[in-house]
Every structure is written in C-alpha cells, then in structure tokens.
Amino acid sequence: ETGVTQSPTHLIKTRGQQVTLRCSSQSGHNTVSWYQQALGQGPQFIFQYYREEENGRGNFPPRFSGLQFPNYSSELNVNALELDDSALYLCASSGPTSTDTQYFGPGTRLTVL
Amino acid sequence: GESVGLHLPTLSVQEGDNSIINCAYSNSASDYFIWYKQESGKGPQFIIDIRSNMDKRQGQRVTVLLNKTVKHLSLQIAATQPGDSAVYFCADGAGNTGNQFYFGTGTSLTVIP
Numbered sequence: 001e002t003g004v005t006q007s008p009t010h011l012i013k014t015r016g017q018q019v020t021l022r023c024s025s026q027s028g029h030n031t032v033s034w035y036q037q038a039l040g041q042g043p044q045f046i047f048q049y050y051r052e053e054e055n056g057r058g059n060f061p062p063r064f065s066g067l068q069f070p071n072y073s074s075e076l077n078v079n080a081l082e083l084d085d086s087a088l089y090l091c092a093s094s095g096p097t098s099t100d101t102q103y104f105g106p107g108t109r110l111t112v113l
Numbered sequence: 114g115e116s117v118g119l120h121l122p123t124l125s126v127q128e129g130d131n132s133i134i135n136c137a138y139s140n141s142a143s144d145y146f147i148w149y150k151q152e153s154g155k156g157p158q159f160i161i162d163i164r165s166n167m168d169k170r171q172g173q174r175v176t177v178l179l180n181k182t183v184k185h186l187s188l189q190i191a192a193t194q195p196g197d198s199a200v201y202f203c204a205d206g207a208g209n210t211g212n213q214f215y216f217g218t219g220t221s222l223t224v225i226p
Contacts, residue, residue, distance in 0.1 A: 004156075033214075042117075042202050042216030043157065056213050090156050099206070101147060102214060104156035 002026055004093050004105035012111045013081050021076040021108045025093030031055070032074040033102055034066060037088040049074055078110075086112045117205045117217040125223045132190040134220045136203035141184065145206035147214065148177060148188045152199045160188070160201075190222075198224045 003026035013019050025032050031050045035043035045058035049068035063079040072093075078085055088109050092102035117138050126132045138146075144165040149157035161172045163179050163186070170177050176189040190197055200221045204214040 002156075002158075035216075040218075042218050043214075045213045045215070048213065058213060092156075099145070101159060101162055103159055104149075106154075106156045 002093075002103040002105065004091065004103055006089075006091055006105040006108050008108060009106070010109045010111075012113065014113050015081055015083060017081050017112075018077065018079045019081060019110060021078075021089050021091075021110070022073065023076070023091035023093075023105060024073045025091075025095075026103055029093035029095035029103075030072050031094045031097075031100070032068055032072065033092045033094070034074070034076045035090040035092065036060070036085075037090055037107070039087070043090055046076070081112045083112050086110060117203060117215045121220055122218065123221045123223070125225055126193050128195060128224050128226050129192055132188075132193045132197070132222060132224075134188045134190075134201050134203075134222065136186050136188075136217055138184050138186070138203075138205045138215075140205065141181075143184075143205045146177070146179065146186055147204045147206065148175075149202045149204060149216075150197075150199045151202065151219070157202060193222075193224050195224045195226055198222055 005024045007022045033048040034046040037043040047057040048055045052068045065077045068074045088107040090107045092104045094100040094102045147162040148160040151157045163170045163177045174191045179186045200219040202216050202219045
C-alpha cells in the first residue's frame with residue numbers, strides 16, 4: 001500500500017461528456033503526477049502538479065486539465081470525452097522535491113461509450 | 114523524443130529459477146530509472162530504482178544493473194515465486210525537467226509452479 005488513493009474506481013461516460021477524477025497523495029508528498037494507461041501499454045505522462053502549480057505537461061490536448069489543492073490532493077478533468085480516452089488513469093505522488101520517486105495509486109478505470 | 118523499450122513482451126520462468134527482464138532507453142542524458150511491478154487491476158508498484166552514478170543496486174531478491182554505454186538496464190529476480198507474476202515496467206526519469214517518467218510497454222512475467 002502506497003497511501004495514494006483515487007476515486008472513483010470505475011466510471012462509465014458517453015462521448016462528449018466531462019469527467020473529474022480525484023487523487024489523494026501520500027502523507028508528506030507535495031507533488032502529484034497524472035498518467036493515462038491504455039490497455040496493454042505503459043503509462044503515459046499527462047501532467048504534474050507541484051505545490052499547486054502545473055510543473056510539466058506531456059503530449060495531451062488542453063481538454064485535459066488539472067488542479068492541486070492546498071492539502072496536495074489533486075483532480076484531473078477531461079472535457080469533451082472521446083472514445084480513445086477510455087483507459088486507466090493513474091496518479092502518482094512524490095516529494096518533497098518534484099523529481100523524487102513516484103508512488104502510484106490504484107487508478108480509475110474510465111470507459112467512454 | 115524519449116523512448117523506452119523492453120526487449121521481450123512476455124517471459125515465462127519456472128518457480129525457483131532466476132528471472133531477467135531487460136530494458137533499453139534512448140536518452141543518453143537519462144540519470145534516474147525505476148522498475149515497477151503492475152499486477153492485474155492495480156497501479157504500478159515501486160520495486161527498485163537506480164541513479165546514473167551507479168551500475169548496480171540490490172534489494173530484497175532483486176538486482177538492477179545499469180549499462181550507460183549501451184543504454185540498457187536489467188531487472189534480475191532471484192528464486193522467482195508465483196507472486197512475482199505481473200507486468201514489469203522500467204521507467205526513465207530523465208524528462209526535460211526531470212519530473213516526467215517515460216515508461217516502456219512492459220514485460221509480462223509468468224511464473225510456472
């Protein structure tokens with residue numbers, strides 16, 4: 001157990017809808033990174049939040065956005081859902097520096113119909 | 114861009130034998146690597162890490178070897194057990210800002226009792 005929690009566990013949405021995924025970081029960690037993992041693939045970096053500011057972004061469109069709160073928990077928002085957004089969404093927490101080892105939560109399985 | 118690849122997508126070993134999982138990376142500036150284990154339906158679990166100022170690091174039943182000359186690293190698991198069955202990823206922590214981890218596609222390890 002890493003102490004990183006994510007909610008919900010599973011989610012089903014339809015194309016065009018919006019979704020919000022949540023992550024609580026491990027105690028003492030101030031950095032949250034979000035990854036998308038398609039079936040049979042390795043995780044792909046979406047973005048990272050460090051001390052409530054975006055601190056790096058991967059090759060994902062602007063409809064993927066995020067927030068980090070003062071308690072270092074985080075949200076991932078995806079607008080205008082597409083079928084290809086179906087994946088396991090993972091958050092990883094790290095700290096006290098943004099480049100420390102990342103510990104993953106169990107993920108949220110998003111299905112877009 | 115960055116690429117990380119594992120040499121074999123699947124590996125089967127007999128219980129009690131040693132397992133070796135290989136990984137190649139492309140960025141010669143990469144200076145931090147992590148091996149993760151991912152069981153079905155779970156998030157990646159940290160196994161062991163290594164920085165570029167080392168060429169070998171040992172943990173409990175696991176050893177990571179890093180060859181910077183050929184940009185290759187390997188994960189060795191001693192006395193493989195059924196509980197070791199999972200997908201293994203190597204993650205390259207170079208990134209442009211050092212906070213983005215690049216994952217390979219993973220090697221699925223099956224331990225035969």
